[in-house]
Amino acid sequence: MWRAIASNALSVLIVALIGLGIVIAMGQNAYKSPGPLAEAICVGVPRGSTMKVISDRLDEQGAVTSGAIMRIGADYTERSAGLKAGNFLVPEGASMEEIVDIITSTGQSTCGSEINLRVGVAETIIHVREFDPARSEYIDYANFAAGEEPPVEYEQVANDGFARFRVTLVPGATSWAVAEGLKNAPFLSGEVEGVPAEGSLAPGSYEISQGTDRASIIDQMEQRQATVLAEAWGQRIEDLPLETPEEVLIMASIIEKETAVADERRLVASVFENRLKRGMRLQTDPTVIYGVTGGQGVLGRGLLRSELDQVTPYNTYQIDGLPPTPIANPGRASIEAAVNPERTEFVYFVADGTGGHAFAQTLDEHNANVAKWRAIEAERAEQ
Numbered sequence: 378m379w380r381a382i383a384s385n386a387l388s389v390l391i392v393a394l395i396g397l398g399i400v401i402a403m404g405q406n407a408y409k410s411p412g413p414l415a416e417a418i419c420v421g422v423p424r425g426s427t428m429k430v431i432s433d434r435l436d437e438q439g440a441v442t443s444g445a446i447m448r449i450g451a452d453y454t455e456r457s458a459g460l461k462a463g464n465f466l467v468p469e470g471a472s473m474e475e476i477v478d479i480i481t482s483t484g485q486s487t488c489g490s491e492i493n494l495r496v497g498v499a500e501t502i503i504h505v506r507e508f509d510p511a512r513s514e515y516i517d518y519a520n521f522a523a524g525e526e527p528p529v530e531y532e533q534v535a536n537d538g539f540a541r542f543r544v545t546l547v548p549g550a551t552s553w554a555v556a557e558g559l560k561n562a563p564f565l566s567g568e569v570e571g572v573p574a575e576g577s578l579a580p581g582s583y584e585i586s587q588g589t590d591r592a593s594i595i596d597q598m599e600q601r602q603a604t605v606l607a608e609a610w611g612q613r614i615e616d617l618p619l620e621t622p623e624e625v626l627i628m629a630s631i632i633e634k635e636t637a638v639a640d641e642r643r644l645v646a647s648v649f650e651n652r653l654k655r656g657m658r659l660q661t662d663p664t665v666i667y668g669v670t671g672g673q674g675v676l677g678r679g680l681l682r683s684e685l686d687q688v689t690p691y692n693t694y695q696i697d698g699l700p701p702t703p704i705a706n707p708g709r710a711s712i713e714a715a716v717n718p719e720r721t722e723f724v725y726f727v728a729d730g731t732g733g734h735a736f737a738q739t740l741d742e743h744n745a746n747v748a749k750w751r752a753i754e755a756e757r758a759e760q
Contacts, residue, residue: 422465428460459481465479490507493543494558498554503521506518523561535587540587555573569591630707633711638734647719721738723738725737
């Protein structure tokens, strides 16, 4: 009798273990299989949240097949304790395993609200944006000039504790514009001691936190630019007519201001560096403009004849060689163009009416290109 009972109990245990194994296997499969999301969503994880709170909310939203399985999987893989606060983009069809990885990895928000101080060439704007998962892009819903009274939308986003903050420096903006922009950004702290050296700041996007010290942002920009310049200097061509990294930075800033067309940068570099090799003056308007404005804002008009005739350190119509400093903060592409110009015989260029330029080797060719450009200008003036 006892043998029969023991045998039955063993059979029940075996069946139970098999059933448990099947349940575990099904749970593992569900945890790793593509999820039900039909389109990407932005998942917000408040500070102090638990995996149970987030998994239950995702279950209610229909983003996962089972909040309980997601939670068990996170516990089993020891990821629950790594939950990060922030806003995270979860792609279409993401498995529970992928979602857990997204919300426990870097902690860097990839969606949600963002406040971005954008320092441009002509203006500095603070953008208040929201990420649209369906379009995979940020949509502006408020913006205002740095220094203006912030709108209500800014206050709401800045105070909700979830917004990402960043500073974006556009290639070609001056150091004065950066200093002024940082001073007028209400979400930063600390002081800006003077204007950083022209050209010393690397354009790009800098993710920061609310209350970041202004001086620390300038330090980041300077360190990044120093790294970019050192790397480029190490890859310069042998017969470069630029003797120091500082001269490369000056040349790069001129290239940055002369063209916004990526494919033209090395051609523009070849023109100016061919001129240096031949002892010709650079004769470039952006340097003259910098001499007039000191890099403080845009000129807003054409150069006067008297300004072109006046001898100043930045008037490359009147001086030989390079101006004494950069005239803006050049991006990596312009710095790389300065150390590796296209191999050409071009020494002239002029606008061609398409946003780009027409290049020439001789003065006669250049004069013909200038005539074409003036005809285009005249035609546009009549429209």
